[in-house]
Amino acid sequence: MTSTRMNEQQTPPPPPPAEITYSGQYAINPLAEVSFRRMCAQIPAVLGRIARLSWRTDPRAVRLLVGCQLITGASAAVLLTATARAMGPVLGAGSAAERLRGALPALLVVALAAALARTAGAVTAYAERRITPRLTTETDSALVEAVCRVEAVAYAEDGFADRREAAEMGVMRTHVMVTDAQRFVSAVIRMVTAGGVLSVLNPLMLPLLLLAVLPAGVGAVLSARVDYEIHYGNIADRNVRGMMRWWATESKYSDEVRANSMTDYLVYWYKTLSDRCDRRTLSAAPRTLRIALLSALAGGVFLLLTWGALAWLAVSGRIDLAIAATAVIAVQTTLAALSQVVVNGAAVFHTSLYLGDMQAFLDAAAARAPERGPHRLAEPVDEIRLEEVVYQYPGKDKPAVDGVSLTLRRGQILAIVGANGSGKSTLTRLLTGVYLADKGTVTWNGTDLAGVDPATVWKHTGLVPQIFAQWPLRVRENVTLGQPRTHDDTPVWEAVDAVGLRDAVEDLPAGLDTLLARDLWGGTELSGGQWQRIACSRALYRRPELLILDEPTSQMDPRGEHQIFEQIKAIAADRITIVVTHRLENTKIADHVIVMEHGRITEQGRYDDLAHGGGTFAELLELSQDR
Numbered sequence: 001m002t003s004t005r006m007n008e009q010q011t012p013p014p015p016p017p018a019e020i021t022y023s024g025q026y027a028i029n030p031l032a033e034v035s036f037r038r039m040c041a042q043i044p045a046v047l048g049r050i051a052r053l054s055w056r057t058d059p060r061a062v063r064l065l066v067g068c069q070l071i072t073g074a075s076a077a078v079l080l081t082a083t084a085r086a087m088g089p090v091l092g093a094g095s096a097a098e099r100l101r102g103a104l105p106a107l108l109v110v111a112l113a114a115a116l117a118r119t120a121g122a123v124t125a126y127a128e129r130r131i132t133p134r135l136t137t138e139t140d141s142a143l144v145e146a147v148c149r150v151e152a153v154a155y156a157e158d159g160f161a162d163r164r165e166a167a168e169m170g171v172m173r174t175h176v177m178v179t180d181a182q183r184f185v186s187a188v189i190r191m192v193t194a195g196g197v198l199s200v201l202n203p204l205m206l207p208l209l210l211l212a213v214l215p216a217g218v219g220a221v222l223s224a225r226v227d228y229e230i231h232y233g234n235i236a237d238r239n240v241r242g243m244m245r246w247w248a249t250e251s252k253y254s255d256e257v258r259a260n261s262m263t264d265y266l267v268y269w270y271k272t273l274s275d276r277c278d279r280r281t282l283s284a285a286p287r288t289l290r291i292a293l294l295s296a297l298a299g300g301v302f303l304l305l306t307w308g309a310l311a312w313l314a315v316s317g318r319i320d321l322a323i324a325a326t327a328v329i330a331v332q333t334t335l336a337a338l339s340q341v342v343v344n345g346a347a348v349f350h351t352s353l354y355l356g357d358m359q360a361f362l363d364a365a366a367a368r369a370p371e372r373g374p375h376r377l378a379e380p381v382d383e384i385r386l387e388e389v390v391y392q393y394p395g396k397d398k399p400a401v402d403g404v405s406l407t408l409r410r411g412q413i414l415a416i417v418g419a420n421g422s423g424k425s426t427l428t429r430l431l432t433g434v435y436l437a438d439k440g441t442v443t444w445n446g447t448d449l450a451g452v453d454p455a456t457v458w459k460h461t462g463l464v465p466q467i468f469a470q471w472p473l474r475v476r477e478n479v480t481l482g483q484p485r486t487h488d489d490t491p492v493w494e495a496v497d498a499v500g501l502r503d504a505v506e507d508l509p510a511g512l513d514t515l516l517a518r519d520l521w522g523g524t525e526l527s528g529g530q531w532q533r534i535a536c537s538r539a540l541y542r543r544p545e546l547l548i549l550d551e552p553t554s555q556m557d558p559r560g561e562h563q564i565f566e567q568i569k570a571i572a573a574d575r576i577t578i579v580v581t582h583r584l585e586n587t588k589i590a591d592h593v594i595v596m597e598h599g600r601i602t603e604q605g606r607y608d609d610l611a612h613g614g615g616t617f618a619e620l621l622e623l624s625q626d627r
């Protein structure tokens, strides 16, 4: 079916998300005074920052860059002075051969200066290439680390994902950041030297030249402002589009997309978002054209004035011909350098806007990194206690967990059951300290998790979440991920055996070394249930003191499910175990079962008591057996 037919026959997809404006810590002001004044004020600070970042990355390359800049400036001055000196004999009396001979020493200096400038340019490119990749890697890694380290709740905060997308743009700009900065500095040096020579030749030329290039400068800043405005306007759509692209094209969901005829719908949705981005971009084109035309017109008028002034000075005999000829070259050089200053200044400024977003996000992310206090946990973990715990997600009007009190002891198995959305997974996040309670306390051995470094808590936890990651890594790393690396495979095989996966792993082309990523060359793929067994083996491998399994067997065959629950029982004595499940029969292994409704515990006890208690548990059990 073509997308046109689809549009006729199906209800069109919901409109893409409405324009979003952000407030609070993730807010940025898209056009916070994007002005010429701000550009001039900001450039030194941005250059300083780029210099510091580059220095941290490769001080030797930075020294090379600075040296080359100085050589470039000196060669430009020497080149112009020597040109002025060569013009005398070239335009003087005598045969062509005599005039050339007279100019030869100065011409040799010109050639030497030009060669030096070229060499400096080549070395500059080399130094840039040494700095840029590592700088990009460093900023990119800093961003990834910052996102991985924020409090998990930040993901649920409005604007977090879009601010992150804006920060990604800052990372991308680091590719061109050093080049822009270097070109800007180099152009300033060339401009100052050429302008200096020009003012020595005639003081009137420089102000005229400045006027000729000023409109281009204003035009470049205004264009940067428009680009950034469009970029800002498109952030939310680009973000959603990026996610849709991944879901629509990821091989893991290819069956679902095809067998549910989602392709047309997804493509339509994707194009709608793309069109909206394009419309914003296109709407800016006339403005950009107006800016470019007006600045070119104003610049052209001033340039004509400059050339006219030079002609008048030469014709009226106020400067001699040799000086006038040199002035022509100096004007060209200064003009080219001035244009470069303007263009690269605008590029640096443009970069600074994106770097500003990146830095704002990194600062906000750093502020959202857990800082929970200096307390230490007493080991081993004998008791976990919740007292009147309340937790509400940002933007929600009701708590997901609402006044839960509970005590868990080492050796105990707790089963949590309840309807979808009743707060079971949220409760496990509170128990592990992934989220902190808004009200009430979660204590481990009497220590409030709000005051403990979470990394020291997570050393003791193993979690099989409902939706677990299928890491594109080897089998071994999929089991050991998060633990210190081992050279002995015995514990890895033990974890694989515990979930009954040995035969399947031995059948893989390279056993534990098999890459579990069908999309990558040499990779292979597991079934859904096998992946779930891997997720369980990962948690078991950690031998955690708090083991949490959230629907751990939802994709497993009965044999696999039985094996996992036998395993849970076998290792339960050394830890606190929590199983979240909708299969109520599985709660028979638990010492204690809690039933959650609307964030509260509404029933609790042992399986037999609840099964015959006439409450929600009994009702759900009856429903599950009514076939």
Ligand SMILES: Nc1ncnc2c1ncn2[C@@H]1O[C@H](COP(=O)(O)OP(=O)(O)OP(=O)(O)O)[C@@H](O)[C@H]1O
Binding pocket: 156, 393, 394, 396, 400, 418, 419, 420, 421, 422, 423, 424, 425, 426, 427, 466
């Ligand atoms: N990241 C989140 N951001 C905002 N709200 C959330 C988030 N995760 C869960 N919620 C909300 O919190 C409530 C409890 O969700 P939770 O995932 O804890 O339920 P659950 O009992 O585990 O459900 P299920 O049985 O479907 O897994 C739900 O209303 C849900 O919409």
